[in-house]
Amino acid sequence: MKTTQILFAGFGGQGILFSGKFLAYKGLIEELQVSWLPSYGPEMRGGTANCNVILSDTPVGSPIITTPDVLVAMNLPSLQKYVGTVAPGGQIYVDSSLINAKVERDDVQVFYIPATQMAKDEGIVSLANMIIVGHLLENHSELSFDGVNEVVEKLVPPKKAVLKELNIKALTLGKCYGK
Amino acid sequence: MAERILMKGNEAIAEAAIRAGCRHYFGYPITPQTEIAAYMAKKMPKIGGVFLQAESEIASINMVYGAAAAGMRVMTSSSSPGISLKAEGLSYIAGSDVPALVVNVQRGGPGLGGIQPSQSDYFQATKGGGHGDYRMIVLAPASVQEMASLTIKGFDLADKYLMTSMILADGTIGQMMEPITFEDAEIKTYDKPWALTGTECKRPHNVVNSLYLKPDELEKKNFERYEKYEQIEKNEAMWEDYMMDDAEICVVAFGIASRVAKNAVMTARSEGIKVGLIRPITLWPFPKAAFEAVSDRVRAYVSVELNMGQMIEDVRLATKCSAPVTLCNRTGGMIPSPDEILDSIRNAQKGVL
Known part of the structure; x- marks a missing residue:
C-alpha cells in the first residue's frame, strides 16, 4: 500500500489551499484515492492556513494528517509548528526567501527554495506556491511532474486563461531549481 | 462508469x-x-x-x-x-x-x-x-x-x-x-x-x-x-461492519470519528488485537441488530465520539450491558488522533484478558 500524506502550511493568501487542490486533482486524474481537507477557522482571515492532502492507492481512512510524509512550509510559524510532526524519512520543503531558519533534524530530507524571491524576479508574485509544488513533484519518489498541464487545464477557469501559462512557468521554475 | x-x-x-x-x-x-x-x-x-x-x-x-x-x-x-x-x-x-x-x-x-x-x-x-x-x-x-x-x-x-x-x-x-x-x-x-x-x-x-x-x-x-x-x-437501520468477522473488541463510531477509528483498528490488527468497527449509518433508528449479531463474541466496546459521550448510551442499550463500554472522546472542535483511539483499544484489550 502506498499512501502519501502532504501538509501545506503558510499564511492565508499564499495559495496554500490551491496548492493542495492542485495535488488532489493530479491524484484524481491519476485514478488514486484522494482527500483534501482545508483549515476553515479564524486563521483563514489573515493568520495561518493549512491544507491536508492524502494520495493513496487504497481508500483513505482519516483525512486528518497527524504525521505528514511531506511538509510544505511557507512561513516561519508553520515550519516551527509542524517540523516535529514530519515522519522520519519524510521531506520538508521550505520557502527560504521567507524563512531564515534551518531545519534541525537529520532524519528528514530538506529542500530550501527561495520561491517567493524567484516568483518576484519572474513577475509572478502570487505563484511562489506553484514553484514549490513543481519542485515537490520533481523530487518526491511517489509523485511525478508528468501531467501537470492537464491539471492546470482543469483547475484554471477559462476566464483566467492567461494564468495557465504562468502556472506552467512557475511549476517549471520549481522543477528546474538547483539543476 | x-x-x-x-x-x-x-x-x-x-x-x-x-x-x-x-x-x-x-x-x-x-x-x-x-x-x-x-x-x-x-x-x-x-x-x-x-x-x-x-x-x-x-x-x-x-x-x-x-x-x-x-x-x-x-x-x-x-x-x-x-x-x-x-x-x-x-x-x-x-x-x-x-x-x-x-x-x-x-x-x-x-x-x-x-x-x-x-x-x-x-x-x-x-x-x-x-x-x-x-x-x-x-x-x-x-x-x-x-x-x-x-x-x-x-x-x-x-x-x-x-x-x-x-x-x-x-x-x-x-x-x-x-x-x-x-x-x-x-x-x-x-x-x-x-x-x-x-x-x-x-x-x-x-x-x-x-x-x-x-x-x-x-x-x-x-x-x-x-x-x-x-x-x-x-x-430502515443501516450500518457498516468493518473487520468484525472475528472481532472481540468492537469500536463504535460514526461520521468523521469512524474514519479516524478505521486507521486505529488497522494498526491494532497489525498488533494482533482482534478488533473491528461497527459504524452506525442511521443514528435513529440505532442499528441494534448489528450489536445483537456479535454480542456472543465481543468482550468490550469502545465508543469513539466528538462529544462528552452521547452515543455511548445507545451502545449500552443496544448491547444490554453484555460487555463493558468505554469512551474515547474529544470535544469542542478537537478530533482524537488514531493513536489516542489505539490506546483505548489496547486498554479495552487489557481489561478483558
Missing part, C-alpha cells in the same frame, strides 16, 4: 438534493455549512427552483414547513446553533406529518461554541431537540460520497414515512473534498394526496396542522406515529 469528480462534502449534499428533485431550499448562512446555500443560490434559479435566504433560521424552517405541506421536496441546512433555532419548526413538522430534509453540519457547542467539527448534537438529533413525542430519521455520512447518497436516501425516507430526515454531518466532512461519482440514482416519487395544492372545487379541503385540543385525539395521533416509528426501527 460515471466520471469521478472532486467535490466538497457540503457541495455534494446540494448537488444530490437537486438530483433528488429538491427545488426548494430555504436557509440562513452559518459556518461550516455555508457552501450548501452558496451552491443552491447558484444552481436553483437556473433550473426553475427556489433559493431563498430567509431573515433567520426560524423563518427558514417555517418556509420548509409550508413548502412541505404543499407537497414539495424541500430542505434546509444549518450548523448546531442554527439547528437549535429551528427546533420549534422541527416539532411542528413532526406533529403535522409532512416530509422534509434538514442538514446539520455540526460545530462545537454548547452556545455559540466554536466553528470546528463536532458530534455533540447527537442527543438533539436522536432524542428530540424540539418538544413533544417525536422522532427524526438521522443519517450520519462518513464520506463525501455518502453526503450525496444519504441525501438522496433521506428525501426518499422522508416522503415514504412523512417525517423529517436529518443529515447529521460535521465540519470536517462538510469542508473536505473527495472524489465522488453521481451514478444514475433511482429517484422515487410519491403521491401526496394530503398536500395543500388547491381543491379546484373538486375535492374536500386538505388540512395540515399540529394542533389537537382534544387529548384523546392527540393521544391517538401519537400512538399512530409511534407505530410508524416501530416499522422504521424494524426496516
Whole structure:
C-alpha cells in the first residue's frame, strides 16, 4: 500500500489551499484515492492556513494528517509548528526567501527554495506556491511532474486563461531549481 | 462508469438534493455549512427552483414547513446553533406529518461554541431537540460520497414515512473534498394526496396542522406515529461492519470519528488485537441488530465520539450491558488522533484478558 500524506502550511493568501487542490486533482486524474481537507477557522482571515492532502492507492481512512510524509512550509510559524510532526524519512520543503531558519533534524530530507524571491524576479508574485509544488513533484519518489498541464487545464477557469501559462512557468521554475 | 469528480462534502449534499428533485431550499448562512446555500443560490434559479435566504433560521424552517405541506421536496441546512433555532419548526413538522430534509453540519457547542467539527448534537438529533413525542430519521455520512447518497436516501425516507430526515454531518466532512461519482440514482416519487395544492372545487379541503385540543385525539395521533416509528426501527437501520468477522473488541463510531477509528483498528490488527468497527449509518433508528449479531463474541466496546459521550448510551442499550463500554472522546472542535483511539483499544484489550 502506498499512501502519501502532504501538509501545506503558510499564511492565508499564499495559495496554500490551491496548492493542495492542485495535488488532489493530479491524484484524481491519476485514478488514486484522494482527500483534501482545508483549515476553515479564524486563521483563514489573515493568520495561518493549512491544507491536508492524502494520495493513496487504497481508500483513505482519516483525512486528518497527524504525521505528514511531506511538509510544505511557507512561513516561519508553520515550519516551527509542524517540523516535529514530519515522519522520519519524510521531506520538508521550505520557502527560504521567507524563512531564515534551518531545519534541525537529520532524519528528514530538506529542500530550501527561495520561491517567493524567484516568483518576484519572474513577475509572478502570487505563484511562489506553484514553484514549490513543481519542485515537490520533481523530487518526491511517489509523485511525478508528468501531467501537470492537464491539471492546470482543469483547475484554471477559462476566464483566467492567461494564468495557465504562468502556472506552467512557475511549476517549471520549481522543477528546474538547483539543476 | 460515471466520471469521478472532486467535490466538497457540503457541495455534494446540494448537488444530490437537486438530483433528488429538491427545488426548494430555504436557509440562513452559518459556518461550516455555508457552501450548501452558496451552491443552491447558484444552481436553483437556473433550473426553475427556489433559493431563498430567509431573515433567520426560524423563518427558514417555517418556509420548509409550508413548502412541505404543499407537497414539495424541500430542505434546509444549518450548523448546531442554527439547528437549535429551528427546533420549534422541527416539532411542528413532526406533529403535522409532512416530509422534509434538514442538514446539520455540526460545530462545537454548547452556545455559540466554536466553528470546528463536532458530534455533540447527537442527543438533539436522536432524542428530540424540539418538544413533544417525536422522532427524526438521522443519517450520519462518513464520506463525501455518502453526503450525496444519504441525501438522496433521506428525501426518499422522508416522503415514504412523512417525517423529517436529518443529515447529521460535521465540519470536517462538510469542508473536505473527495472524489465522488453521481451514478444514475433511482429517484422515487410519491403521491401526496394530503398536500395543500388547491381543491379546484373538486375535492374536500386538505388540512395540515399540529394542533389537537382534544387529548384523546392527540393521544391517538401519537400512538399512530409511534407505530410508524416501530416499522422504521424494524426496516430502515443501516450500518457498516468493518473487520468484525472475528472481532472481540468492537469500536463504535460514526461520521468523521469512524474514519479516524478505521486507521486505529488497522494498526491494532497489525498488533494482533482482534478488533473491528461497527459504524452506525442511521443514528435513529440505532442499528441494534448489528450489536445483537456479535454480542456472543465481543468482550468490550469502545465508543469513539466528538462529544462528552452521547452515543455511548445507545451502545449500552443496544448491547444490554453484555460487555463493558468505554469512551474515547474529544470535544469542542478537537478530533482524537488514531493513536489516542489505539490506546483505548489496547486498554479495552487489557481489561478483558
